[in-house]
Amino acid sequence: MTQISQIEPPQLTSFQLNVTAPNLIAMAGTIAISDPGLVLGGCFRQIHEAALADGVRELVVDVRQLTFVNSSAIRLFVDWSSWVAILGARGYLLRFRTDRRITWQRTSFAVLQSLGGKSIALDGE
């Protein structure tokens, strides 16, 4: 059994996270809570560590249904991108599947990609 399939998604009313082994994470809803780092940061870190433990070469994070987030939630994606950027070739490719019609995704993930270099890939619809 893979590590990633054992991730337990957080239970929130406005946000859903689904894990499909071996390497797909799908997020939906909104994140506009007071402290997303406290509520979701641990889960994102668990996913990252599970991906490393499973030795995946590419992790796909589908955010197309994540329609709105606050800047504290954007920070979670900055952190995640930093984790993989630091690892370089020892890590995995973090591929964000985005919807370019959603403003926050169009602006923030383009900046993230410039920050994360070759460790980050974007698929924009």
Place this chain on the structure above:
Amino acid sequence: MIPTHPESGHEPLIFMRFRPAWAYLDGVREFCRFFCEATYPQKDLAERVRVVLQETLENAIKYSTPGQQSELELEVHADPERFLITVTSRPDPRHLQTLKNELSHLAMLDPEAAYLAAFVRAANEPEAPARLGLARMRYEARFELHLAEQIDGRVRITATGKP
């Protein structure tokens, strides 16, 4: 009494006064988003307003001085040339200085460069607060920000953008 805009003398399209509680934020933000979507033909205005409201109200709520006088006021003004959102609150004095420093720093950079710089800072300081919100309002929402201290000790943040 509903305040009028200091320059135009007009009453706001939307005026709300409420306690700075997180419980109100989603409802207020989504009402204003709906109002813009239903009122203006510009497709992206509602989304831009949504971002500005989330970030300004979130800051006002997080950093308001506790107590009876800590109500915050939200005003939305519009004319053909400008769309204005103001949030007036009574912030913690320590936060006020941080806010002033941040706005001065942002004013020196173009919105995209400032947003990238904010991402770099967040990446380099993983334990520190994100502080992406102000730069996000300028780059993603295309609103410029202005801070004014009022005689009564409150602080008014004005976000100005094209409709």
